[in-house]
Amino acid sequence: MSVTQPELLPELPSLSKLYLNAAGMAAKNRLLGSDRGPGLPEYSAQVNHVVAGLPRLTAYQHLLGNTARDVMPAGFVHTLAFPVAMQVMVREDFPLPLLGMIHLRNRVESFTPIHYSQPLTIRSWARDLAGHRAGTQVDLVVEVRADSGDDVLWRGVSSYLAKGVYLPGVDRPAPASMPEDFNAPEPTALWRLGVDTGRQYAAVSGDFNPIHLSALSAKALGMRRSIAHGMFLASRALAEVRSPEPDAFEWSVSFDAPVYLPASVAVRIVDDRDADGGWHGSGYLGWNRSTGRRHFSGRVAPLSEGP
Amino acid sequence: MAPSASSPSSATPSSVTPSSAVPSDTDDRTASATSAPAGPAAPRDAVIIGGNRIPFARSGGAYTKASNLDMLTAALDGLVARFGLQNERIGEVAAGAVLKHSRDFNLTREAVLGSALSAETPAYDVQQACATGLETVLGLANKIKLGQIESAIAGGVDTASDAPIAVSEGLRSALLDLGRAKTTMQKLTILSRLRPKDLAPNAPGTGEPRTGLSMGEHQALTTAQWNISRAAQDELALASHQNLAAAYDRGFFDDLVTPYRGLVRDANLRPDTSLEKLAKLKPVFGRSLEAEATMTAGNSTPLTDGAATVLLGSEAWARQHDLPILAAVIDGEAAAVDFVHGKDGLLMAPVFAVPRLLARHNLTLADLDFVEIHEAFAGTVLSTLAAWEDEEFGKERLGLDGAFGSIDRSRLNVNGSSLAAGHPFAATGGRIVASLAKMLHEKGSVQGRPARGLISVCAAGGQGVVAILEAR
Numbered sequence: 001m002s003v004t005q006p007e008l009l010p011e012l013p014s015l016s017k018l019y020l021n022a023a024g025m026a027a028k029n030r031l032l033g034s035d036r037g038p039g040l041p042e043y044s045a046q047v048n049h050v051v052a053g054l055p056r057l058t059a060y061q062h063l064l065g066n067t068a069r070d071v072m073p074a075g076f077v078h079t080l081a082f083p084v085a086m087q088v089m090v091r092e093d094f095p096l097p098l099l100g101m102i103h104l105r106n107r108v109e110s111f112t113p114i115h116y117s118q119p120l121t122i123r124s125w126a127r128d129l130a131g132h133r134a135g136t137q138v139d140l141v142v143e144v145r146a147d148s149g150d151d152v153l154w155r156g157v158s159s160y161l162a163k164g165v166y167l168p169g170v171d172r173p174a175p176a177s178m179p180e181d182f183n184a185p186e187p188t189a190l191w192r193l194g195v196d197t198g199r200q201y202a203a204v205s206g207d208f209n210p211i212h213l214s215a216l217s218a219k220a221l222g223m224r225r226s227i228a229h230g231m232f233l234a235s236r237a238l239a240e241v242r243s244p245e246p247d248a249f250e251w252s253v254s255f256d257a258p259v260y261l262p263a264s265v266a267v268r269i270v271d272d273r274d275a276d277g278g279w280h281g282s283g284y285l286g287w288n289r290s291t292g293r294r295h296f297s298g299r300v301a302p303l304s305e306g307p
Numbered sequence: 308m309a310p311s312a313s314s315p316s317s318a319t320p321s322s323v324t325p326s327s328a329v330p331s332d333t334d335d336r337t338a339s340a341t342s343a344p345a346g347p348a349a350p351r352d353a354v355i356i357g358g359n360r361i362p363f364a365r366s367g368g369a370y371t372k373a374s375n376l377d378m379l380t381a382a383l384d385g386l387v388a389r390f391g392l393q394n395e396r397i398g399e400v401a402a403g404a405v406l407k408h409s410r411d412f413n414l415t416r417e418a419v420l421g422s423a424l425s426a427e428t429p430a431y432d433v434q435q436a437c438a439t440g441l442e443t444v445l446g447l448a449n450k451i452k453l454g455q456i457e458s459a460i461a462g463g464v465d466t467a468s469d470a471p472i473a474v475s476e477g478l479r480s481a482l483l484d485l486g487r488a489k490t491t492m493q494k495l496t497i498l499s500r501l502r503p504k505d506l507a508p509n510a511p512g513t514g515e516p517r518t519g520l521s522m523g524e525h526q527a528l529t530t531a532q533w534n535i536s537r538a539a540q541d542e543l544a545l546a547s548h549q550n551l552a553a554a555y556d557r558g559f560f561d562d563l564v565t566p567y568r569g570l571v572r573d574a575n576l577r578p579d580t581s582l583e584k585l586a587k588l589k590p591v592f593g594r595s596l597e598a599e600a601t602m603t604a605g606n607s608t609p610l611t612d613g614a615a616t617v618l619l620g621s622e623a624w625a626r627q628h629d630l631p632i633l634a635a636v637i638d639g640e641a642a643a644v645d646f647v648h649g650k651d652g653l654l655m656a657p658v659f660a661v662p663r664l665l666a667r668h669n670l671t672l673a674d675l676d677f678v679e680i681h682e683a684f685a686g687t688v689l690s691t692l693a694a695w696e697d698e699e700f701g702k703e704r705l706g707l708d709g710a711f712g713s714i715d716r717s718r719l720n721v722n723g724s725s726l727a728a729g730h731p732f733a734a735t736g737g738r739i740v741a742s743l744a745k746m747l748h749e750k751g752s753v754q755g756r757p758a759r760g761l762i763s764v765c766a767a768g769g770q771g772v773v774a775i776l777e778a779r
């Protein structure tokens with residue numbers, strides 16, 4: 001929980017404007033040098049009365065392979081709340097440059113199903129600025145509550161890496177020993193992702209980060225080709241693990257090699273069940289069958305305790 | 308209840324062993340390979356435990372972007388929640404859609420996989436036009452009666468908003484040939500066949516393939532044949548709206564309907580409609596006939612989106628799961644008419660099915676406490692009643708001594724029907740079965756016998772399916 005009083009934003013910020021601001025700031029900092037501090041500012045942003053649009057929800061559900069239910073998928077709540085986290089990261093006093101940040105991990109706790117018509121209060125702040133062998137990482141926390149309630153309905157923690165950025169006072173851990181070998185198992189599914197996968201997910205999530213939109217826009221930011229959104233991959237895995245989503249569950253993902261589009265992703269989902277068939281969780285894994293490189297891995301499991 | 312469910316004249320399987328008892332239930336949560344198969348059992352009751360549907364939306368309304376799969380799953384979700392069926396392995400689920408995209412070849416199984424039911428629940432699709440929903444109930448009830456399954460979910464769904472659109476025959480044929488072509492020259496030759504008109508898509512219609520007439524135009528012929536007046540049709544439509552509105556108002560649908568996409572009641576329902584308002588509507592069907600055109604948008608069902616499900620089981624299964632028992636599925640009958648050259652009206656098959664079914668059970672129309680005649684059009688219901696009341700028709704067409712009989716109108720569609728609720732083709736059977744089962748259960752017994760209800764559903768292709776339910 002953030003200690004400071006959150007800045008109350010009048011409405012959800014526009015992601016496209018935030019990306020433009022970030023690009024402008026990156027250019028300015030390159031010319032004039034950054035005046036960022038070394039640590040995280042005491043800042044949190046909040047937006048009240050957020051209500052999902054039904055057309056966007058339905059389009060999201062169909063793209064991700066969810067049934068069009070009245071309950072919002074946990075991944076959709078992430079897209080709904082993402083602009084508030086972006087608002088935290090584009091501020092002048094945020095110590096890391098937004099553009100080019102890499103999504104390392106994501107963990108979501110979904111404590112109760114949320115009906116699409118529920119007005120929501122969304123709050124976000126940054127925490128745990130830390131050294132990483134390849135740069136500096138930070139966690140963005142997002143909490144979603146009903147407008148009228150104190151209980152957290154949904155909490156997401158996204159870990160990002162600013163590659164090649166080393167801040168004074170932030171310890172740099174020793175390089176990890178050799179990365180663990182990945183031995184690809186037999187897949188349970190094969191996803192064929194078209195070249196327009198990034199654009200399609202951008203349309204339903206609002207995340208128009210240029211690295212996902214086209215080969216050209218991705219190259220402008222130093223990528224070989226456009227890459228799939230990490231949260232698209234994780235959300236599609238969630239949809240395949242469990243439909244309908246459990247009432248209370250945690251859902252985590254770690255991202256490894258990016259998925260260059262178009263792509264064919266081998267996927268394996270393994271359910272943990274007890275002798276009575278009761279579900280205790282599922283692990284999922286995605287990899288490239290030709291290179292043998294792992295793209296992502298994660299887990300979905302029931303949550304028994306409240307927030 | 309007396310074992311009247313199996314009729315003396317119907318084809319009862321010869322392998323039935325009257326001595327075998329109700330099969331013991333297996334653990335429903337896991338597919339146990341070691342559990343004994345249910346095995347042949349004496350015909351026993353199949354009971355209706357309850358139902359769930361989503362409110363019906365007008366085409367282009369609240370469910371515009373929802374697919375058949377979405378809506379069927381939504382209806383299943385509510386049923387699972389209402390009866391605690393999470394992780395339950397149901398004996399079999401059958402449902403269908405009339406307007407169905409070819410990618411939905413396994414629509415019902417996909418809905419099961421997307422639901423909270425056990426993934427080990429088998430499912431199959433049924434398609435019998437507007438009789439789809441009722442036929443799923445009858446087919447599954449028969450399996451329960453035979454001891455093949457202990458539990459079942461019947462249902463149906465349709466969307467007129469998200470209807471599949473096919474490419475033209477010219478384009479389809481060219482695309483298939485293109486796939487088989489080997490050389491560039493062959494491919495170019497095939498492509499050169501295409502004309503601009505081939506690019507126009509084929510939207511599904513309600514026209515009969517053999518006559519080219521829409522369902523409404525067919526009914527207009529029948530309506531004129533039986534001299535059904537505009538006023539009588541409007542009165543039936545008004546009663547449908549008033550009855551449905553009253554049923555909602557007294558909470559009748561509280562445990563039959565689950566809101567979806569912001570809709571809490573059937574969108575077509577007009578509680579404040581009146582004979583004056585209905586009388587102002589212009590006729591839309593039968594305008595080229597010699598007789599007065601009487602069929603309007605008010606006394607015809609609109610294109611509708613929606614889904615409905617019904618939970619069925621053996622008595623033992625219902626009791627073991629501590630579930631209510633509303634009614635028993637007694638029997639059903641299908642009929643078809645030779646409508647193509649006009650011998651009978653397209654939607655008149657139930658006129659023949661009902662006398663056959665009642666005769667099998669030594670019943671008359673007077674023995675029915677509730678009669679549910681699907682209101683495809685007000686004219687359909689009124690033509691059906693007129694045919695049954697007609698002495699000549701009774702003698703010559705039904706082979707009776709005189710008229711089949713008349714129905715006490717106070718027992719007809721007492722909680723409204725399709726004119727008010729709307730008619731998502733395959734969902735209508737499930738709507739009627741669940742509602743009638745609840746009505747019968749509330750009524751209990753009449754003169755010392757269980758309350759009895761009749762369902763009659765007409766369908767495209769000159770078909771009809773009818774059924775008898777009894778209170779439990």
